[in-house]
Amino acid sequence: MNRPAAPAIELARVSRTYRAGRPEAVPALREVDWTIPAGEFVSVEGPSGCGKTTLLNLIGLLDAPTSGEIRWDGVPVGSRTDRERARLRLEGVGFVFQRFYLLPTLTARENVELPMRAARVPRGERTRRAADLLAEVGLRGKEATFPHQLSGGEEQRVAVARALANRPGLLLADEPTGELDTTNAGAILALLERVRADRDATLVLVTHNPEVARRARRHVTMQDGRISSDVREA
Amino acid sequence: MRFGFGSRLRHLRLQQVLAIAAVATAVALPVVLISVGSGVSAHELSSLENAGYQIVVSAAGVHGIADAHNLSERILGLASVTAASPVLSVTIDAFPAGGGSTPVLAEGVVPDEFTPTLGPAEKGLFPDPLPLGDPSDATHFANGTYTGPATDDVLVSSPLADAKGIVNGSKLWLGPTANESGAVEYNVTGTFGVPPTALGPTGVFAIVLPLSNLQVMSGVAAGANASVNDGADTIEVAVSGPAATNQTALEHVRREVQQLVPYYEVSSLDSEAQQLQAASGVLIGFYLALSSVALTVGLLFLALVLVRRVESDRRSIGIRRALGLPRRWIAREIVADGLLLASLGGVLGVVGGYLIVRALATWASADVQLAAQWAIFDPGTLVAIVLGVLALALLASGVATRAALRIEITEALR
Secondary structure, X not given: OOOOOOOOEEEEEEEEEEOOOOOOOEEEEEEXXXXXOOOOEEEEEOOOOOOHHHHHHHHOOOOOOOEEXXXXXXEEOOXXXXXXXXXXXXXXXXXXXXXXXXXXXXXXXXXXXXXXXXXXXXXXXXXXXXXXXXXXXOOOOOOOOOHHHOOHHHHHHHHHHHXXXXXXXXXXXXXXXXXXXXXXXXXXXXXXXXXXXXXXXXXXXXXXXXXXXXXXXXXXXXXXXXXXXXXXXX | OOOOHHHXXXXXXXXXXXXXXXXXXXXXXXXXXXXXXXXXHHHHHHHHHOOOOOEEEEOOOOOOEOOHHHHHHHHHOOOOEXXXXXXXXXXXXXXXXXXXXXXXXXXXXXXXXXXXHOOHHHHOOOOOOOOOOOOOOHHXXXXXXXXXOOOOEEEEEHHHHHHHOOOOOOEEEEEOOOOHHHOXXXXXXXXXXXXXXXXXXXXXXXXXXXXXXXXXXXXXXXXXXXXXXXXXXXEEEEEOHHHHOOHHHHHHHHHHHHHHOOOOEEEEHHXXXXXXXXXXXXXXXXXXHHHHHHHHHHHHHHHHHHHHHHHHOHHHHHHHHHHOOOHHHHHHHHHHHHHHHHHHHHHHHHHHHHHHHHHHHHHOOHHHHHHHHOOOOXXXXXXXXHHHHHHHXXXXXXXXXXXXXXXXXXXXXX
16 A cells, blocks of 8 residues: 555634534634645644644544634545545545554554554454554564553553554644653654654644643644644744 | 454443343243243144144034934945044043042043054043943944943043042043033043143043943933934044045135035134244244334333433543544444444344243242253244344444543543
């Protein structure tokens, strides 16, 4: 399977409101206009509840905007069917979550293989690729280990390996170091930076930690569902 | 949820074990009901098909056939008819030599006519010829005057003989009521076995004596006080030649008999067999209806367990969908789970039902034991039951799949 090229992502007046049992709609994102060129490393900062995760979910097609339009390489993705959006996520996006979200009944190798199975990667190819990815994240020898037998740092490494399984062009990391100690956090960030650079992928990293955000080349800050600043390093 | 079948088995939880047990119970019920029910029906049908007679003359009411000796003679005169055996069945009282009385089922027969109407299975149970002294029952009957000398010979069933210490040559007093003063002394000239039966009276304590003797004793012989002259319950007619094997030929003989006795019911065992088959079909249908209720309850339980599992696996399902796994993958895993649980329950139910029937055949009361021993485990029926369960499991899985696919990814990952 050829690696999909990193998409250029555009958000045009994107809003997202939630109702979720409340009588009045709660705006999580308010008419955001934003562009992420392919291959960029962007951090998204801001206090809790400012809309960082909502923004990431919309970019990663986990959610749909209430209004506005999201485009990948100039193509609107809001009108795609659920199946098409799932296909784009499967082949084009790698997610790394704060709480790892590994499947507890699968081993490390099976967790990494899962997206490849869904993408119909041949058995031999996915077994080899899963072994290579686990070795790349420093987990050689832990292939048959279940998540509950791993440390937090190791679980997040498996999650990174899983995110890279289908060689996505877009990596989305939501507080990837939020539940890790300093040493493991540093290692995970270094790993993400390295794989992004090696694969020339776009990396959007959501964090409320300024130290973590500083590793990116472009820094976006959010406030009350809006982008309050967008600074690109020279 | 895991990749393979073996992995799924290793991760069974209590709820799933209970779901398997519910399906197994729901399957065991139809297995027991249908196997025993069809076994008993088949046995009774076989008894009917293997009877030594093919046509029965009967009448509504007690001892409804009058002039039984004469009618039997006339039926015997028809071509193809080899025996016409009038039978009178009455419950009377027997007084063994050791004292006391016991009610017995008495059958009055014409010995020479009775023996040819016995089926292959019954023939070995009776002495041949019947040692009742007057083979044609003509001497005592004396053309309906009942003035000839009676032989006063009687045959007793083996269970009665064993229970009352009666042997060949014993004396046995028989009377229409429990009042011994009205009883007549008989000589026991032999015993006969009792065929097993699950439907109708078993006749374990039974006797066989000449028809005319029993007619006199039960008040259906002749005279002003007789309710019916020369009465009998049935006349069993045996045929030979084409009528014995060909339904059309048998029907022809039946019509000839009917012309002789237009006021009585004349039926062939073929039609009785058809009626029995129809009745069995109704019974099996009833069992299936009962079973479908059990299966529905079992499958509702399965659906509940699957839906609960979806709820407890919300996050896991959300992760899968976030990674981009297609909806059909999620659906396939739930359906696979449902089918696995239903298959395990189905197989356990079939095995459990079989073991229950075997246990009934060993430890239940005598009648139930007998019925269980006749049980038929038809592979086609068992496969159909399991396939039915799998079809219902698909429906149950569909309910759970619908619930799973309605989960919002972002909600599940919160």
